[in-house]
Amino acid sequence: MSLKIGVFGIGAIGNAIAYELQKNALNELYYFNRSSRTAIKLITEEDKIEIPISIHTIEDQVPILDWLIICIKEHQFEEASDTLSTLITSKTKVVVIRNGLNLKEPLLPFTDESKIVECSIDCPTQPVQNGFYQQLKKPVLTLQQSGIANEFESLFDKENIKINQEKDFKTESWKKLCESASLGAILCLSGETCWVFEDKKIKELYINLMKESLAVARADGAKIETDFIAQMITKLSTYPETKGSSMLTDRLNGNSIEIGAKNGIISRLGAMYNIATPLNDLVTVILSKTNNKKK
Numbered sequence: 001m002s003l004k005i006g007v008f009g010i011g012a013i014g015n016a017i018a019y020e021l022q023k024n025a026l027n028e029l030y031y032f033n034r035s036s037r038t039a040i041k042l043i044t045e046e047d048k049i050e051i052p053i054s055i056h057t058i059e060d061q062v063p064i065l066d067w068l069i070i071c072i073k074e075h076q077f078e079e080a081s082d083t084l085s086t087l088i089t090s091k092t093k094v095v096v097i098r099n100g101l102n103l104k105e106p107l108l109p110f111t112d113e114s115k116i117v118e119c120s121i122d123c124p125t126q127p128v129q130n131g132f133y134q135q136l137k138k139p140v141l142t143l144q145q146s147g148i149a150n151e152f153e154s155l156f157d158k159e160n161i162k163i164n165q166e167k168d169f170k171t172e173s174w175k176k177l178c179e180s181a182s183l184g185a186i187l188c189l190s191g192e193t194c195w196v197f198e199d200k201k202i203k204e205l206y207i208n209l210m211k212e213s214l215a216v217a218r219a220d221g222a223k224i225e226t227d228f229i230a231q232m233i234t235k236l237s238t239y240p241e242t243k244g245s246s247m248l249t250d251r252l253n254g255n256s257i258e259i260g261a262k263n264g265i266i267s268r269l270g271a272m273y274n275i276a277t278p279l280n281d282l283v284t285v286i287l288s289k290t291n292n293k294k295k
């Protein structure tokens with residue numbers, strides 16, 4: 001039996017996910033995006049793909065969706081909330097694919113918590129020319145082990161996509177966040193790539209950001225091993241000098257930085273658990289300002 005699946009946000013990740021979903025003939029896809037899109041346009045390691053699509057709006061009498069896969073950034077949820085509330089019915093299972101923590105939160109006004117799946121993705125993908133997105137690696141999705149995650153997994157022909165179901169998604173998400181928020185903050189504020197970690201003081205700053213973040217993570221229930229920082233320092237030494245981060249890329253391209261999903265949530269939860277986070281607070285205040293520049 002075919003399933004009606006909405007993909008909401010046809011940007012970098014939306015293109016990568018839509019491409020994988022359209023391989024399964026049982027999936028009937030509906031596409032939603034703020035600006036116009038005429039095709040899935042993806043350059044993978046093997047192929048240049050262009051598949052015509054049309055964008056639906058809520059005025060189009062979209063049928064009841066079995067699934068809605070949301071691929072927008074954290075700061076885009078507020079503007080999207082009216083459309084999301086219309087598309088999400090009591091029959092719709094919702095998957096949120098994005099960076100950060102507590103991914104269900106903005107959707108709880110529209111549906112039951114049990115119908116929402118949080119999903120992180122490792123799939124570096126960037127806009128290139130003529131509306132194409134270049135996918136540098138095959139997608140790897142990570143979700144909390146569950147029955148609904150099994151159902152989501154069954155939507156894909158799994159040849160080209162890897163799906164990990166974790167027993168403790170919260171801990172995995174926190175580890176990813178502590179690393180990406182600490183590394184991203186330093187690269188984004190310095191405007192430089194990983195070569196800056198040659199400087200001992202920068203490495204110290206990385207460790208201190210990480211310590212602060214880990215204290216909040218543990219207070220929030222993440223079970224992170226005691227040698228995590230040592231592991232991250234070893235990992236740092238394997239990065240090429242030219243490695244950047246999504247926060248740095250967004251800043252250099254003049255795009256909004258997903259600060260609320262990174263250092264912002266660490267500060268917010270730190271305040272909730274009464275843990276001082278001065279470094280993350282500073283990063284959040286400064287980078288929020290670059291998102292709201294005077295024109």
Ligand SMILES: NC(=O)c1ccc[n+]([C@@H]2O[C@H](COP(=O)([O-])OP(=O)(O)OC[C@H]3O[C@@H](n4cnc5c(N)ncnc54)[C@H](OP(=O)(O)O)[C@@H]3O)[C@@H](O)[C@H]2O)c1
Nearest residue numbers: 009010011012013033034035072076079080098099124125
């Ligand atoms: N790209 C990566 O390499 C990567 C890797 C790992 C994780 N992620 C995470 O994945 C999430 C999605 O990122 P992304 O890179 O795919 O972002 P993106 O390329 O900016 O795509 C977001 C898409 O959502 C659309 N959108 C925004 N607001 C909307 C609204 N109100 N209604 C309908 N559509 C709306 C945008 O449309 P417009 O064209 O109109 O702006 C855009 O096409 C983020 O949390 C990101 O951090 C990304």
